[in-house]
Amino acid sequence: MVWMDTFSLPMSPLLLSIVLIIVMYTITTQYCGQIKVKQVQFTDNQSVIIDEKTGLRASVRKLYIIDDVQLNSPFDIFKTGLRKSKDKCCFGMRQSFSSPIKWITYEEVYEKIQQFGSALTTLMKEISMNNFIGIYGKNSPKWVIAQLAGAAYSFVTVPLYSTFGDEAIVHVINETGLKIIVCDTISQACHLNKINSHKLKVFIIMKPDNTFESFKKECSDKVRLFTFEEMLEKGCTNWLPEKVPDGDDLCMILYTSGSLGLPKGVMITNKAYLNAAKLTISLAEENHFSTEDLSHVSFLPLSHTMEQLTMMLAMFSGGRIGFLTDGIESLFDDFRDFKPTFFCSVPRLLVRLYMNFSKKVHSKPIIRKVCQYEINKRMEEQKRGIYRRNGIIDFLFFREFRELLGGRVRAIISGSSPIDRDVLCFIRAVLSCPVSEVYGSTETLGLVCSTMFEDVDAYHVGAISPGVQIKLIDVPEMGIFVSKDQMGEICIRSKSNMLGYYKNQEKTEEVLDSEGFVHTGDVGVWLKNGALKIVDRTKNLFKLSQGEYVAPEKVEQTYLFCNLIQYVYVEGHSLKPYAVAVVKPNFRRLRKEAVDIISKLAKTISSPIEKKCENMKDGELLEEITDAELCTSKEIREFILERMNSIAREKGLKGFELTWTEEMLLTV
Template identity: 25%
Template sequence: MSTAQSVIDTDTIAGRPASVAHMFLSRVEATPGQLAYRYPAPVDERAANATTGAEQWLSLTWSQAADRVFAIAAGLVDLGVEPEERIGLAASTRIEWILADLGVMCAGAAVTTVYPSTNADETGFILADAGCRVLLAEDGKQLGKAVAERGGLPELATVVVFDPPAELPEVEGLTIITLAELERRGAALLEREPEAVRRRVEAIGRDQLATVVYTSGTTGRPKGVRLSHDAWSYQGVAQEESGLLRPEDIHYMWLPLSHVFGKSLIAGQVRTGQVMAVDGRVDKIITNLPLIKPTIMASAPRVFEKVYNGIAGRARAEGGAKYKIFMWAAKVARQWAQVTQENRIATGRDTAPLGLKLQHALADKLVYAKIRQAFGGQMRGAVSGSAALAPEIAYFFAGVGVPVLEGYGLTETSAGIIVNRVEDFRVGTVGVPFKGSEVRIAEDGEILLRGPGVMSGYHNQPEQTAEVLESDGWFHSGDIGELTQAGYLRITDRKKDMFKTSGGKYVAPSEVEGKFKAVCPFVSNILVIGNGRNFCSALITLDEPVIMPWAAEHGVTGKTYAEVVTSPQVRALIEDYVTKLNGELQRWQTIKKFTLLPRDLDIEHGELTPSLKIKRPVVERVYAAEVSEMYAGANEA
């Protein structure tokens, strides 16, 4: 395969601040009184106001945010934290996470993020491997994990708790304080030494360690990715330069901030000065959207799939004319998006034939406007990353007027390094590189990446670093893809996920899985299997809020989800969709057998990463009996 690469913009590299901490100071000085953050009131205040039925939201200006960030930074300095020392941060997405993260960076230390859903054993591994001296813990549950693993954490000296239990435990050799106490200690230090934090920020070097972020660990123990202050500064500048984030935006942040995707957007927000509404409660997304009225929101593809399935499911439940109208409008949305994209590529203009224009205008009045209002009515676009979004779903949202801009990056590239732009996005691609970054396709189809956002290496793992990072800076992503003539990147599959059937044919499972999600509105997760087998099979889970109403309408009542998915009616329903899928595939890709699982895959059972990627080895191990049964009696070559 031929190789290609983008042109690097050296001016972009030379002109940015040394760190997000420098960027934060500049932002506070430029717009001290401007609104920076909105966030729901703390849990105790929410409980106190529960009788009103309305949730109270609070706000911080940049100056007010700086007071807390500097106090946290100074508090860490008072604890004796030195530059580049690792500070663990285990909390859900909330305002304190952002303030703490900025505080650690302003102290010159290095954040080590830990998902709050991570179990005690893996939390202990991450904190020990990173050598964390301090842990910033959300609550008693996160504190308990550190206490449980205390024997394996010799370097951990202090835990700072955001929402402390009624009584803080006493643990030998471990100081446990509240975030409020840390901020009080920091404020006292700043009274004595007003320039203490600014001196720390001014001393930060571009190549100094800023974070150790651990990979999702889909195939084993996670690896600590070392990212410099320059990588995060680059993210902020690149997001602004590309137009991905804009100063006038209202950004709804609910993504897990322990993941690089969410964390990178903090850098962009500091750079642009936009307003960020912060609330990590996933069950509040639908409620929050019309309240926040965001102009931009980032998400994983699974959320857009669930939104689409939910809309289609409600329309189906209403039946009759309403369902027919929705199906017609969905078809028009896809046609409109495809035609206008093709014309934009060919002529530079979003044009469509008159007949399609009239249909789209009518569908907008009947259907699309309501969908946009459900998103808050101001959404100029949404950003999707961490996995592929089915093109049919992307075309649908583009036609509705809420374009989903797919991007691409990894933990090792400090999140997005390639992204679609709202003014010229291409469904089916992940866009073009940020200025200052390069992409190249290797002879075997692997995507290679280079730029300021690329890691310096894996923490304590020089051999594994050498396997993926070349001496001239090219990073081997492990993904397979191709570049279009215009320089847009298409992702084909994970190199390690591709398999060969016993007949010698290669199958990219994510391609098949994505196609099934596009044709079946009931699917939640699907895992295609077939390595070394003479045919492909699939493990499938269904979206419970969508399949249960359908089941009730078709005579399957009074049953649990596990009973519903084993019913003949649901089996026949999904079999029809599998047949439809197979009509779009090459013979060797087709799904010959499938099993509907009795529950959805989840993080708690270790089958999904916190960023909702399937842990294939885990799922295949858990459901080994079901897989064996699908191949029982098959003539395995």
């Protein structure tokens, strides 16, 4: 029979390849993947105008009220998790990567909160101090226990950024009248004691070492010193009942880490903190984000509002919270072992994942195109609420990136700055989970806006949160008028807004107006679907001579995708038609890619660099020419700029946003 003869012939290589691909696809789809369908929300109506005269807008989103829980302070959020997960893991940490993770249960944490809070209350009576407690150190179970103990016993927590300089730290301690500080190490306590002229009365050390006793003797007359464990023992023998705070009482004073002047203390009441926490929990409910078996790795500073609220969501759900073993450099090792189900991030970390992927497929155009096709396909599916982890492309290329984050991430929250479109699409597709960009500030405490899970568009911060009102106002000193430019300064009113700046009425009146609006200093614009887009800071934005506005942060972030650049600063002037840039090159990469240019310099001797190159071979040139000398070469400058602007055009920057060769400065 003819058909039998045909099938008895040897299979061609092409046909064999096709069969193998089909078989592998079937296997990986069946056994290596999963499909999840989430309820889809409409994304074409993300805010509503409630006052035509002022352009005031409000949310169209529903607030999921937590009716069955009485909340008076952050401690009550923890107690909600306690009821759900009494004998289950709460906080986890380890001494090193070679040691096992040590978990403590919700019940054990509750006991430590009571002990620490009782000891604090006793100390307050003994040294006649105010009810402020400072916390200075890396995220850890003890950090959170100290904060929750403060909330349970009506103390005001004052977190200190680890990036604060001495002047800022002294300012915070003096302004708040801090007498007690919980800090990581003895060396930190020694330094704080020295720069504050022995004004502090009590140090509580979370990680004591063999210098503890000698420092204790040295300070015995002026400062009392306790280990964290000694405080727990003190509270155990002097147990006191919890002291429920009032909603209008101060909960925290969060000092801003702004670059201009001394930090300002943002006063947050219990009522404002709880409203922000409820919003966070509500938005998780709205997006049908499963909090079952929730796991979180805390790595953003706890002195940051975003990490505070993420922590509260995790505890409210009765979830597990892991803390870094070492530093941010080994973050992925902790992710691998803690296996978080969601995490709060900044764009820099997501870009790192994207760049790792790009390096792998850069030299393989066919694979790159296949992966991009799959990413585009998944973006269309996610608009319909479909999130899948199957298929041969997923199995071969995407799975390893999910494993970097532990393999269980179900949602990602990103804040602090916009995410590039390519990065956003990559993360959503490869991790097969929603990514929500959020907008807020210390002064507004929490999620003012956030992108809906089904909204896959980039470069905006999404819909207004329930209970929040936003308007745009003119910035006349910048020549920005809402009626003409369709953009303006973002002003926010909500129950989560700050009470004001601590002991700084002048600065308070500059930011918080009589109607309760916080003037953010950010310039925004409303998109057609009612979503808010952040243009830039009012202080950063500049206008060119033709009238176009340039947002330097956006341009800088785009240029940083160029692998020849390490740092870039963009500036402009209203009398010039173009922007300029100061660039610090990635000299290691530049030397690899600029060999031909340096060789050409040797042939036309008219500058110090070129004279130096006269009798050298290419390999010797790279060693002899200094970084500073490379920066003076016009050819090198043009080489870098051409690469920068090529990427900028790919990313959609407009012509007036690009920098000019003659004006670009390279620096070491």
